[in-house]
């Protein structure tokens with residue numbers, strides 16, 4: 181069982197200093213609730229592990245883009261890894277520093293590149309030759325220079341779910357080392373391009389250090405070749421991907437990761453950039469949901485709850501495991517249930533074969549949903565999305581209001597006759 185951010189005190193579950201039943205009474209369910217302390221602690225732990233390096237942690241906005249969460253991280257000195265103009269605008273709205281932004285993604289549009297140039301971001305992580313030419317052209321036309329890294333696809337197996345593996349040669353991301361060297365040569369001759377670094381990101385929810393060190397070794401070799409060619413870099417961006425323990429995975433050790441990297445770096449000196457998402461916010465969030473019905477099927481028991489796959493997609497999409505805790509007082513008798521939502525799809529489940537003691541109206545906490553929870557939610561089945569709360573000690577901040585029906589049809593209209 182994973183360690184969790186909720187704890188029992190006198191028969192009540194709390195997040196930080198706030199009882200969960202109070203949050204349900206005031207804000208209803210389903211609700212995403214985040215612990216600020218958990219976010220700050222994870223950030224500081226990673227940062228401290230690398231305190232012998234010049235470093236910048238660029239939080240991967242896609243993991244949890246709520247501007248209040250980004251603001252917490254900006255205040256800790258974080259930079260940001262973005263993959264769209266929308267994410268850049270969120271960083272700005274959150275009072276983040278655009279000069280600490282790296283821009284990843286294979287489909288950067290002209291508008292997105294122009295916006296990023298206007299805000300003088302730290303680096304574009306360039307994913308193709310065509311993108312390099314596009315950035316050069318736009319920067320030139322704006323009378324600006326663009327800082328770039330080439331995203332290298334080192335062809336290492338991250339040993340993670342195939343949908344979230346990105347560093348294999350069959351994946352659509354980055355370019356191979358040989359192509360990267362060719363692109364650096366081209367970039368060196370471009371008058372509006374400044375070579376800043378080398379970038380890679382090999383996948384997500386990686387629980388072993390090996391895939392990272394395999395990738396970094398390959399990149400260091402490549403950097404040595406670049407140095408011989410007279411191309412120097414300021415930073416190595418080693419991407420995100422650090423996994424967390426959802427179930428019985430072992431806890432990723434930041435200190436071991438730091439010493440492994442230090443052995444590989446040997447005497448080489450440049451700044452390290454990280455792009456973690458999940459490792460910073462994953463453990464910090466829970467989803468509270470009420471049990472609507474208990475349904476005894478022919479061969480299974482179902483607990484039908486008021487959250488569904490549209491609120492938390494990870495179980496349906498990746499068969500991902502999230503621990504589920506009944507936070508209401510309950511008797512001891514446990515049964516085995518599939519925890520399912522109201523959406524009309526067989527794939528709409530939040531947990532399978534869970535041994536729980538539950539009754540209607542009990543409140544379940546689905547754990548470890550701070551990353552890729554709300555950020556991947558949708559309005560499928562015309563469901564309004566949950567509220568989001570940030571807890572700081574005994575303070576509760578409603579950082580996103582629950583959607584209402586009018587939000588769903590705001591941009592729709594009837595055909596005029």
Ligand code: LLP
Nearest residue numbers: 240284381384385420421455456457458552
């Ligand atoms: N940098 C780049 C370029 C990325 O594509 C990603 C994630 C990250 C950093 C952050 O990765 P993290 O540290 O969070 O592993 N929806 C999936 C995860 C998709 C990750 C996509 N890229 C899930 O729920 O598991």
